[in-house]
Amino acid sequence: xxxxxxxxxxxxxxxxxxxxxxxxxxxxxxxxxxxxxxxxxxxxxxxxxxxxxxxxxxxxxxxxxxxxxxxxxxxxxxxxxxxxxxxxxxxxxxxxxxxxxxxxxxxxxxxxxxxxxxxxxxxxxxxxxxxxxxxxxxxxxxxxxxxxxxxxxxxxxxxxxxxxxxxxxxxxxxxxxxxxxxxxxxxxxxxxxxxxxxxxxxxxxxxxx
Amino acid sequence: xxxxxxxxxxxxxxxxxxxxxxxxxxxxxxxxxxxxxxxxxxxxxxxxxxxxxxxxxxxxxxxxxxxxxxxxxxxxxxxxxxxxxxxxxxxxxxxxxxxxxxxxxxxxxxxxxxxxxxxxxxxxxxxxxxxxxxxxxxxxxxxxxxxxxxxxxxxxxxxxxxxxxxxxxxxxxxxxxxxxxxxxxxxxxxxxxxxxxxxxxxxxxxxxxxxxxxxxxxxxxxxxxxxxxxxxxxxxxxxxxxxxxxxxxxxxxxxxxxxxxxxxxxxxxxxxxxxxxxxxxxxxxxxxxxxxxxxxxxxxxxxxxxxxxxxxxxxxxxxxxxxxxxx
Numbered sequence: 228x229x230x231x232x233x234x235x236x237x238x239x240x241x242x243x244x245x246x247x248x249x250x251x252x253x254x255x256x257x258x259x260x261x262x263x264x265x266x267x268x269x270x271x272x273x274x275x276x277x278x279x280x281x282x283x284x285x286x287x288x289x290x291x292x293x294x295x296x297x298x299x300x301x302x303x304x305x306x307x308x309x310x311x312x313x314x315x316x317x318x319x320x321x322x323x324x325x326x327x328x329x330x331x332x333x334x335x336x337x338x339x340x341x342x343x344x345x346x347x348x349x350x351x352x353x354x355x356x357x358x359x360x361x362x363x364x365x366x367x368x369x370x371x372x373x374x375x376x377x378x379x380x381x382x383x384x385x386x387x388x389x390x391x392x393x394x395x396x397x398x399x400x401x402x403x404x405x406x407x408x409x410x411x412x413x414x415x416x417x418x419x420x421x422x423x424x425x426x427x428x429x430x431x432x433x434x435x436x
Numbered sequence: 437x438x439x440x441x442x443x444x445x446x447x448x449x450x451x452x453x454x455x456x457x458x459x460x461x462x463x464x465x466x467x468x469x470x471x472x473x474x475x476x477x478x479x480x481x482x483x484x485x486x487x488x489x490x491x492x493x494x495x496x497x498x499x500x501x502x503x504x505x506x507x508x509x510x511x512x513x514x515x516x517x518x519x520x521x522x523x524x525x526x527x528x529x530x531x532x533x534x535x536x537x538x539x540x541x542x543x544x545x546x547x548x549x550x551x552x553x554x555x556x557x558x559x560x561x562x563x564x565x566x567x568x569x570x571x572x573x574x575x576x577x578x579x580x581x582x583x584x585x586x587x588x589x590x591x592x593x594x595x596x597x598x599x600x601x602x603x604x605x606x607x608x609x610x611x612x613x614x615x616x617x618x619x620x621x622x623x624x625x626x627x628x629x630x631x632x633x634x635x636x637x638x639x640x641x642x643x644x645x646x647x648x649x650x651x652x653x654x655x656x657x658x659x660x661x662x663x664x665x666x667x668x669x670x671x672x673x674x675x676x677x678x679x680x681x682x683x684x685x686x687x688x689x690x691x692x693x694x695x696x697x698x699x700x701x702x703x704x705x706x707x708x709x710x711x712x713x714x715x716x717x718x719x720x721x722x723x724x725x726x727x728x729x730x731x732x733x734x735x736x737x738x739x740x741x742x743x744x745x746x747x748x749x750x751x752x753x754x755x756x757x758x759x760x761x762x763x
Contacts, residue, residue: 255730255747265501270746272497274733278483280491294491298500305504315469319476357466360475361449361459368452 253316260310268305271317276301279325285367286329288374288389296332300324323355326363337421366424373423377416384412441465443478450482484691484733530713531555550585552578554596556713557736559689566590566603568611571690573597574711597710599629599687602644619669620649629687631668633710638668640686650675692735696728701761704728704744712737713757720763723750 256274260267276297283293300321304310313320374382384402387393388409395413399406441461448454449462465471534555554560554572562570562578566586572578576596585591590611602611602623613621615632626644631637639648641661649658650669659677661667666686668676680686685695689711696704701723705716714737718724728748734740741759745752753760 259746266746268501268504269497270743272500273493273739273743275480276493276496277487277491277733278480281486281488282479282483284488290489290491294496297491298496301500302503316473316476318480319473322476322479355469355472357463357472360466360472361463364450364479365452368450372452 253318256317264305264310267310268301271304271310271321272301275318275321279321282322282367283325283329284390286326286370287332288370288386289392290390291392292332293329296328297325300328323360330363330366333424337417337424369423370420373420374416377419381412381416384409385416388413441471446475446478447482450479484693490735527556527713548582549579550582556711559692564590564592566605566609566611568603569601571599573599573689575713594630594632596633597629597631597689599627599690601627619651622647622649629683631686634671635706635710636668636670638666640666640680640683642683642687688731692733694732694734694740696730696732698727698729701726701728701750705761708737708740708759714754714759715757716759716761718761722763723761726750 253274256267256270259270279297279300280290280293283297284290287293287296303324304313304320309320310317374385377385380402384398384404387398387401388395395406395409398404399409402409404412445454445458445462449459454462466475534553552560552562552570552572554574554576556575558574560572562572564570564580564585568590570578570592573596576598577594578598579593581588581591586605586609590605590609591614592612593614595616600611600613600623611623613623613630615621615630615637619632619637621628621630621639623644623646626646627642628644628646629640629642631639639646639661641663643663645663646661647658648661648667649656651657651673657675659667659675664679664683666678666680670676685697685699688695694707701718705718708714708716726748728744730747732740732743734743741752741754744750751762753762
């Protein structure tokens, strides 16, 4: 792991990286949007699609869901024509939109699966509230730790089902378990994760007060 | 300018390793819009370094464009897209050739040496038995003694380009990178990037300290390098030593990214030849003087070419392994 370009003066050689490098590449995207929106859209996709999907999957743990919600974010950027009006970078817009949508998805999912009744309150912090930004990041870490702390078999079943999108029956066959056991593992994992998401939300509400 | 929150702190926060105090500082820091931008910039960088998986961007983009009921850009596309079919064939042929020649080569050296190789367009991460991590860039080879490594010193032989994160052993065993043309790098534990192709040989040191032994004319010389220094040796044997501001343009390839800072198009042409085996020709006076800026994430030569072509309004035409940039 190398994290260079960190504290200035540390080895003196690399001053903290300055912004133009990244900003530069968005300048082209902006110019492209101004000249030919389709080109801009294509460039934007190429620039951020992979990294956004990878980020989204940290929350939803399903490639399919992650890709769907990233696609939604891009589409709504197009439909609302906000590519013309976005203040700040596209990067910040896209990341914050993807995180928000991933979180909403989790809430919906737990509500649908009947696992919860008290996740209804819509959190109304603004997108650029520091608390909210930090909490979204922390939620991803907590989910990762949560999944890591599942018993190995349960974790395996969960990832096969969610991340790989495999059917219960396939998982049962491959791991030589009964379908009932597979379902029990999944239920256990979901209850566990629901607590994490719920705690995340409790903290959010707390900060609202 | 005073920077109360370092990139390292933010990266640690992404990994869930910040103290409540650091978190408090972060929160204060995030109140400023400029810092929020920096936060997302670092988030992108961190995420890129720790991709959970590789999503299919092309597929998703095509689908999205259909949903918008707009066609993918038409003008430069035919010029770029069609000939690329033959790139696959060319790549396949190159791969077959490479495998064949590698096969012959391996028979000879197989017993004594372990060889790691990358094809055009491929980046490979290797962990050696001592824990040293080597990232091989495209079209590169790393060879090391099958039995002697770690016992009779740590020697590796490199052609092409690689990034090293060398582990310091308890018995302070030196790690040596040997490059043809009498250019040897000796280190204990450190991070650096080596570029060793026909055009030149160069080394960028990120942390630690290294010693380079090289031949200038008929003389044996040695030089010590400090972090942030870039040393290079051209084919005429001229030695060059300078300090760079950021290591990124030299090792961004590890994350399948290309960083260009006023990089002449010709330089990019060399890179395409070295990493992807393409012969590039640049026509027109405007293009000859064109320089490229910015960060381009690209897994393939095609992605890189498309991104540059779109951003700079350059036309790209390709037949077999020949690429022409024209106005």
